[in-house]
Amino acid sequence: MKNITFLIVNISTSLSSLYFYLLMTKELSQITGEETFYQSLGLGLYLLLMGAGAYFIRPKELYQDKIKQLIKLEWGTLFTGATAPIMLYLYLYIVTAKGFYAPVSPQDISFIPTAIIGLIAVSFIGLFTGAQLPIFLKIGSENKNVILFSNYFGALLAGPILNHLIGLQVNLSGLIFFGIFISLSTLFGYLYLSRKFSKIWITILPIILLFFVGNYTVPLVKSFLGAYYFGLKVNHWHELKDFNKTVNSVGEITTIKSPYQDIHLVREKPLKNSLSPGNFTLYLNHKPQFDFMSSPTYHESMLFGALNLSQTLPKKVLILGGGDGILLSYILRNFPSTDVTLVELDFEVLNISKEVPALIYLNQGVLNQKDKYNLITEDGFNYIRKSSAVFDAIFIDFPYPYSDELLSLYSQEFYQVVHRRLAKDGFIVMDFPLTDKLQGEASPLAHRVTKTLHKSGFKSLLPFGPYSSFIYGEVNQRELKFHYDKMNPNLKLSTTLNLVSLKHLFKPLEKTLKPISLFYGQ
Amino acid sequence: MNRLSGNIYSFFFALCSLAYEFIFIKAATAIQGGQVFKYNLTVSLFTFSLGVGSLLSQKFINKSPLAILFRIELALFAAGLLGPIFILMSHSMILCNTFIILVGVLSGFELPLLFKLNEDRDHEVLAWDYIGMFLASILIPLFFLRTIGLGATTILISCLNLTFALSLVRSKKSIKWLTPVPIIIGVLFTYYHLEINQFLSDLYLQKVL
Incomplete structure (x- = not known):
C-alpha cells in the first residue's frame, strides 16, 4: 500500500508542478498575445531551473528529512503557482490605475515587467520541481525506472486536464483552485508517507491560499479590467482599495469565458449632465472588436x-x-x-x-x-x-x-x-x-x-x-x-x-x- | 567517452530533441490552429514519452551503448526530418501526436545511454542536457522559425543531429570524412529557406485544395 501511495504522490507532485507552469504561461499568453515568446522562453527557463534544482538541492540522508524536503518544495510550488497569476493581475491593476501608462490594447501592456513576473514564477516552479525528482529517486532507489515513469505520467496528465478545464470555461480562480486541490492531495500523501499525522498543519498553507484566491482573484481581475477598459485612474494609493466602487459607478463589465478567448462586454453608463448616451463595446482577449457608436x-x-x-x-x-x-x-x-x-x-x-x-x-x-x-x-x-x-x-x-x-x-x-x-x-x-x-x-x-x-x-x-x-x-x-x-x-x-x-x-x-x-x- | 565529448553530445542531442518538438508544434498549429492547446498537449506528451523512453532503455543499456545511441540518433534524424512532411501531407493530428511520442521515446533513451558512457559524471551530463533544451526553447521558436521558417529549420536541425550521430562512430575510416557533411548541407539549405518553405506550403495546399 505504501508503495502505491508513494507512486500516486509522485504522480500528483509532477502533475501539480507542470499544471501550475502551464497555467502561468497560458495567462501570460492570453494577456499579452505573445504566445510563442512565453511558451518558448517559459519552457526553457522551466527546464533550466529544473536542472539547477536537481543539481544544487541534494536529497537529505534520513527518510523523514526527505519527506520534510518534499513538503517544503511542494509548498514552494504551490505558493508560487497559486499566487503568481494573482500577482500579475495586481501589478497590471496598480500600474494601469495609477496611470503609469495607459494601455488601450494588449500591445500597450508593458512587456518587461510582465515578462519578469511571469518568467520568475515559472523559473521557481521549475526549480522546486527539479529538486523533487532526485529525492523520489533516492527514496525508491530500488525501483528508479518505475519512479521516473510515474513522474513523467503525472506530467502527461497536466496538459490535457488544463485544456479540459479551459474547455469547460472555468475562470482563473477555478483553475487556481484546481491546482491547489492537487497540491493539497499531494501534501496529504506526504503526511501519510511520513506517518506523522500530527503534522496536519502542513495543509494550512493551501487552505490559506484557497481563501486568498477565492476572495481576491475576481475583484482584482475586475479592478484591472475597470482601469484598462474605462481608463480610470487614482490619485492616491489608498483609493486603490475602493476601486471597484468607482468602476461600478462608471459602467459594467460582463465577463464570459469561452474555450477560445475571454469575452468582455463593456457598458459605459451615460454621463451625468451630459448628452453622452454611454457606449457599449465588445472585447475579445482585451482587444476591442466594435462598439455601439x-x-x-x-x-x-x-x-x-x-x-x-x-x-x-x-x-x-x-x-x-x-x-x-x-x-x-x-x-x-x-x-x-x-x-x-x-x-x-x-x-x-x-x-x-x-x-x-x-x-x-x-x-x-x-x-x-x-x-x-x-x-x-x-x-x-x-x-x-x-x-x-x-x-x-x-x-x-x-x-x-x-x-x-x-x-x-x-x-x-x-x-x-x-x-x-x-x-x-x-x-x-x-x-x-x-x-x-x-x-x-x-x-x-x-x-x-x-x-x-x-x-x-x-x-x-x-x-x-x-x-x-x-x-x-x-x-x-x-x-x-x-x-x-x-x-x-x-x-x-x-x-x-x-x-x-x-x-x-x-x-x-x-x-x-x-x-x-x-x-x-x- | 571523454568529459568534453560527453558534455557536447548531451548538449546537442538535447537541443535537437526539443527542437523537433517545437517544429511539430508549428506543424500541428499549421494544420489545425489552437496554439495554446497544442502547446499544452505537446509538452505533456513529450515529457511522458521521455519517461517511457528511459524505461525502455533499461533493456538495452548494457549492450553496446555507443552503437545503440548511434542508431537512436539516426532514427531521430529520420523522424525529425520526415515528420513535418508527413504531417503536412496527411493533415492528421493522430500522425502528428505519433511523431511527438516517437521523438519523445527515442529522446528518452539518450540520457540513460549518456550516463552509461560517462560514468560518475551524471550531474554534468544532466546539466548540459538542460542547457541544450533551454537554448532550443529560445533559438527555435524565437529565432530560427521566424527567420528561416519551418522547412529550413527542420533540415538544419536534422543535419545537426546527423552530424553528431556520425561523430559517435567517426573512428571508422569510412565515416570520418562524412561527419561534417550533413551540417554543411544544412547550413547551405538555409539560403534557400524561401523556396523550401514555399515547397512545404505547396505540399500543404495540395492536400487542402
Missing part, C-alpha cells in the same frame, strides 16, 4: 464599400467570423434573397449575440432567424479547407492579428484557399490592420498583408477607410475605384466619409518583406 460605420463601410467597388450584387456570400451577426443583418435587410453562410468558431460569441439586448439591437435579432442563413460553428480556416462551395463574395471579419495565432488567418495559405472558394468574378473584403499610428504611411504589417494577398493570386487590391479600414480584393486585374455617383444614398455620413481609397499610403512592394506564411514564426 462606430458599429454602423464599420459594417456599412464593409458591405456597401465592397458593393460599390465591385458594381455587382453577389448571390452567394460567405462571412468568416462576424459571429455578432451585425454584418449578416445588414446583408439580409438590404438583400434578403442572398444566400449567406456564416462561419463562426466561438459558440459563446453567437450565444451572447442572441441574448444581450445591445447586440440584439445592433443585429436586429437576425441570428434567431435560422431559416434565413446557414450557420456553421467551426474554425473559418478549417471550413474553407474542407468545403468545396464557391462564393461570389467572401467577407472576412476576423480580429486584428494581435497574436501569432491570429496572424495565421492572414497567411498566404489561408488566402490561397480563400481564392479557391471565390467565383471567377468574385471579391473579398476584409478588416484590415492599416496602422496603429497614422503617420502618413501604412505599417510594415499592412505592407506584408498586401504582399501576401498579391502572392495568393489577388491581382487587384484597394485599401480604404481612414476611420475603419478595410481591403478589397479581386482575382481579376482591373482598376479599382469608388463610384461616388452610384453610392447608396441611405448611408450614414460617417460611412460615406470612410469610403476613401488609401492606396497612396502604400509604397511599392519591397522585396525584403516576407509574405505571411504558416511556415514562418511571426
Whole structure:
C-alpha cells in the first residue's frame, strides 16, 4: 500500500508542478498575445531551473528529512503557482490605475515587467520541481525506472486536464483552485508517507491560499479590467482599495469565458449632465472588436464599400467570423434573397449575440432567424479547407492579428484557399490592420498583408477607410475605384466619409518583406 | 567517452530533441490552429514519452551503448526530418501526436545511454542536457522559425543531429570524412529557406485544395 501511495504522490507532485507552469504561461499568453515568446522562453527557463534544482538541492540522508524536503518544495510550488497569476493581475491593476501608462490594447501592456513576473514564477516552479525528482529517486532507489515513469505520467496528465478545464470555461480562480486541490492531495500523501499525522498543519498553507484566491482573484481581475477598459485612474494609493466602487459607478463589465478567448462586454453608463448616451463595446482577449457608436460605420463601410467597388450584387456570400451577426443583418435587410453562410468558431460569441439586448439591437435579432442563413460553428480556416462551395463574395471579419495565432488567418495559405472558394468574378473584403499610428504611411504589417494577398493570386487590391479600414480584393486585374455617383444614398455620413481609397499610403512592394506564411514564426 | 565529448553530445542531442518538438508544434498549429492547446498537449506528451523512453532503455543499456545511441540518433534524424512532411501531407493530428511520442521515446533513451558512457559524471551530463533544451526553447521558436521558417529549420536541425550521430562512430575510416557533411548541407539549405518553405506550403495546399 505504501508503495502505491508513494507512486500516486509522485504522480500528483509532477502533475501539480507542470499544471501550475502551464497555467502561468497560458495567462501570460492570453494577456499579452505573445504566445510563442512565453511558451518558448517559459519552457526553457522551466527546464533550466529544473536542472539547477536537481543539481544544487541534494536529497537529505534520513527518510523523514526527505519527506520534510518534499513538503517544503511542494509548498514552494504551490505558493508560487497559486499566487503568481494573482500577482500579475495586481501589478497590471496598480500600474494601469495609477496611470503609469495607459494601455488601450494588449500591445500597450508593458512587456518587461510582465515578462519578469511571469518568467520568475515559472523559473521557481521549475526549480522546486527539479529538486523533487532526485529525492523520489533516492527514496525508491530500488525501483528508479518505475519512479521516473510515474513522474513523467503525472506530467502527461497536466496538459490535457488544463485544456479540459479551459474547455469547460472555468475562470482563473477555478483553475487556481484546481491546482491547489492537487497540491493539497499531494501534501496529504506526504503526511501519510511520513506517518506523522500530527503534522496536519502542513495543509494550512493551501487552505490559506484557497481563501486568498477565492476572495481576491475576481475583484482584482475586475479592478484591472475597470482601469484598462474605462481608463480610470487614482490619485492616491489608498483609493486603490475602493476601486471597484468607482468602476461600478462608471459602467459594467460582463465577463464570459469561452474555450477560445475571454469575452468582455463593456457598458459605459451615460454621463451625468451630459448628452453622452454611454457606449457599449465588445472585447475579445482585451482587444476591442466594435462598439455601439462606430458599429454602423464599420459594417456599412464593409458591405456597401465592397458593393460599390465591385458594381455587382453577389448571390452567394460567405462571412468568416462576424459571429455578432451585425454584418449578416445588414446583408439580409438590404438583400434578403442572398444566400449567406456564416462561419463562426466561438459558440459563446453567437450565444451572447442572441441574448444581450445591445447586440440584439445592433443585429436586429437576425441570428434567431435560422431559416434565413446557414450557420456553421467551426474554425473559418478549417471550413474553407474542407468545403468545396464557391462564393461570389467572401467577407472576412476576423480580429486584428494581435497574436501569432491570429496572424495565421492572414497567411498566404489561408488566402490561397480563400481564392479557391471565390467565383471567377468574385471579391473579398476584409478588416484590415492599416496602422496603429497614422503617420502618413501604412505599417510594415499592412505592407506584408498586401504582399501576401498579391502572392495568393489577388491581382487587384484597394485599401480604404481612414476611420475603419478595410481591403478589397479581386482575382481579376482591373482598376479599382469608388463610384461616388452610384453610392447608396441611405448611408450614414460617417460611412460615406470612410469610403476613401488609401492606396497612396502604400509604397511599392519591397522585396525584403516576407509574405505571411504558416511556415514562418511571426 | 571523454568529459568534453560527453558534455557536447548531451548538449546537442538535447537541443535537437526539443527542437523537433517545437517544429511539430508549428506543424500541428499549421494544420489545425489552437496554439495554446497544442502547446499544452505537446509538452505533456513529450515529457511522458521521455519517461517511457528511459524505461525502455533499461533493456538495452548494457549492450553496446555507443552503437545503440548511434542508431537512436539516426532514427531521430529520420523522424525529425520526415515528420513535418508527413504531417503536412496527411493533415492528421493522430500522425502528428505519433511523431511527438516517437521523438519523445527515442529522446528518452539518450540520457540513460549518456550516463552509461560517462560514468560518475551524471550531474554534468544532466546539466548540459538542460542547457541544450533551454537554448532550443529560445533559438527555435524565437529565432530560427521566424527567420528561416519551418522547412529550413527542420533540415538544419536534422543535419545537426546527423552530424553528431556520425561523430559517435567517426573512428571508422569510412565515416570520418562524412561527419561534417550533413551540417554543411544544412547550413547551405538555409539560403534557400524561401523556396523550401514555399515547397512545404505547396505540399500543404495540395492536400487542402
